[in-house]
Amino acid sequence: MTDPRHRLHQYGADLESAVSRGKVEHLSTRIMSRAGLAVPRRSIRAALAGASFVFLTASLMGVLADEAAPGQLLYRIDRAAEVVGVGRGEARERLTEALKLMEKGDTGGAVLIAAEAVRQIRPGLTFEVAGAEPSVKQAVEVAPVDPAESARVIKLAVEALLRSLETDDKTVDSAVNGLVAVLAPPGGGDPAVAVSTSSTTSSTTTSSTTTSSTTSTSTSTTSTTTPTSSTQPSESTTTTTTGGIILPPLP
């Protein structure tokens, strides 16, 4: 027969062990609060754990929604997740979405999303074609007016920017410039507008053309933007100005 003193000791130890850490933390938090002492770090940790849970849940939702395209159920969740930086990269994803839309023939929607990507990369837009990739530059210089050709040019520019984002940071600036030039070329021959001619609205629209001069230094780029208003008749579409880019309406 075991010594009852030893058994009693073990019984007490087991009763003590049965008190979980969570229970102790809960009680001690209550006690500290009642005693007017600082809230234990555990509470902060618990809050952080809760926040982490929410964040992970949001991340999971974001990942699940990552592949969603505009119009799909998860697309809004996808966009919301991107606001807090969840996902594969806001701009890259926008560009990918733009390409998907272009494959579906929705060039107008693609232009909007591509412009959004540009704004995400560079909130202070700089319009400059000189540094664009040769293929894009060449395409822009051709200044196509045919909708199909415009779509091809935009696609090229979007693909170039996407490629830059995924492979080489050094060419991102020039690729952005190229896309901007395609979307809103300084000369006013806006292929983005040209490709959105599916609408048959006849109206006269006041749009903005943006002229900017860029001063580059080793560390920063300063843009001076001088908006000038001009009245241009448009027989086929209503344009909107978003972030300095002339954009077509959503189809």
Add this chain to the structure above:
Amino acid sequence: MAYPDSWRTWPPDPAIIDGAVRGEDGSVEVLIVAGLPKLIAFYRGMGVAPHDAEDLAADAALAVVRNIGRLRDKDRFEAWFWRVGRSKFYDHLRRKQKPVPSPEREVDYYEPIEAVISSEDHADVRAAFESLSRRDRELLWLREVIGLEYSEISARLPLAEGAIRIAVMRARRRLEAAYLVEHETQTLGAEGQ
């Protein structure tokens, strides 16, 4: 202060006690976290119901927090801690107007692990222990479970250390006798089945 991994460490490090006496929140926290399981187990051992044991332990811990600044001799911390714990236990008994918690053969468990521990491994000793008087149980718990010295037990009791020593010895014998009976009863019961 970093939250210790060995959060159950008891008695607390003198530096923790020192910090708690000075009113450092982190030290007080460590002290409470380490002491609460001890208190809860003590009250459970004394026959207090699970939820009441937790409330009682929280009350005792709060009293410890509020009064630890008055502790002059840090070496006497544990005796002082258990004095507070026992004082709360007596208050509880008075409030409940229960002279002695009745021995519980079937305790109301609310955590599965606790039920397993107590019902299977400790049924005999628990039954023997609970058949003792409250005073015997208290003395035995303080001595055999918590491991207080006789001098620490007697520090806040109206008894001399020698008297405590004898009282504990007698309580121990009564436990052994009760345990023997309980053990034989269970053995016979098992053979009968």
